[in-house]
Amino acid sequence: xxxxxxxxxxxxxxxxxxxxxxxxxxxxxxxxxxxxxxxxxxxxxxxxxxxxxxxxxxxxxxxxxxxxxxxxxxxxxxxxxxxxxxxxxxxxxxxxxxxxxxxxxxxxxxxxxxxxxxxxxxxxxxxxxxxxxxxxxxxxxxxxxxxxxxxxxxxxxxxxxxxxxxxxxxxxxxxxxxxxxxxxxxxxxxxxxxxxxxxxxxxxxx
Numbered sequence: 001x002x003x004x005x006x007x008x009x010x011x012x013x014x015x016x017x018x019x020x021x022x023x024x025x026x027x028x029x030x031x032x033x034x035x036x037x038x039x040x041x042x043x044x045x046x047x048x049x050x051x052x053x054x055x056x057x058x059x060x061x062x063x064x065x066x067x068x069x070x071x072x073x074x075x076x077x078x079x080x081x082x083x084x085x086x087x088x089x090x091x092x093x094x095x096x097x098x099x100x101x102x103x104x105x106x107x108x109x110x111x112x113x114x115x116x117x118x119x120x121x122x123x124x125x126x127x128x129x130x131x132x133x134x135x136x137x138x139x140x141x142x143x144x145x146x147x148x149x150x151x152x153x154x155x156x157x158x159x160x161x162x163x164x165x166x167x168x169x170x171x172x173x174x175x176x177x178x179x180x181x182x183x184x185x186x187x188x189x190x191x192x193x194x195x196x197x198x199x200x201x202x203x204x205x206x
Contacts, residue, residue: 026159033152110170147202
């Protein structure tokens with residue numbers, strides 16, 4: 001999907017194809033958020049009036065590149081993981097052996113389809129922490145872009161969390177389900193608070 005033009009991606013997204021869906025769209029939204037942070041850093045570095053902020057922006061640029069690459073992978077991984085779920089559900093179930101193999105394949109595929117958006121939630125924390133480092137320490141002419149990036153990370157977080165919650169029952173493992181929920185709720189609260197604080201700080205300084 002990364003090789004598609006924007007209009008081609010949107011055409012695919014709006015079609016009746018089950019994937020890409022909300023998970024990939026969430027990761028793509030977060031990738032845009034990370035790219036915006038990097039844009040702000042690039043518009044700060046090299047400008048003499050902001051020289052005191054060059055170092056922190058250079059660090060944000062380096063760290064942001066890592067997160068951007070990871071999020072780009074997640075866009076593809078989410079679509080592929082959902083395809084594996086569909087493939088598992090399409091397996092034969094005529095005999096008891098086939099039913100058992102199908103059930104196991106479904107659990108494994110759903111687990112993968114849960115892990116991908118969960119990792120996207122973790123990347124939201126990373127991206128927001130990078131954005132936070134240059135709020136008030138970057139080119140003020142593009143400060144609003146940092147606010148937009150925070151909103152994009154927040155949208156990614158919430159979208160990924162919905163995908164985690166949707167898939168959890170299919171894992172058929174109560175202990176694992178509780179673990180995902182507990183960890184996910186902590187990540188959700190931390191990232192939501194961080195995104196809101198960045199947005200409010202940016203807005204209040206405009």
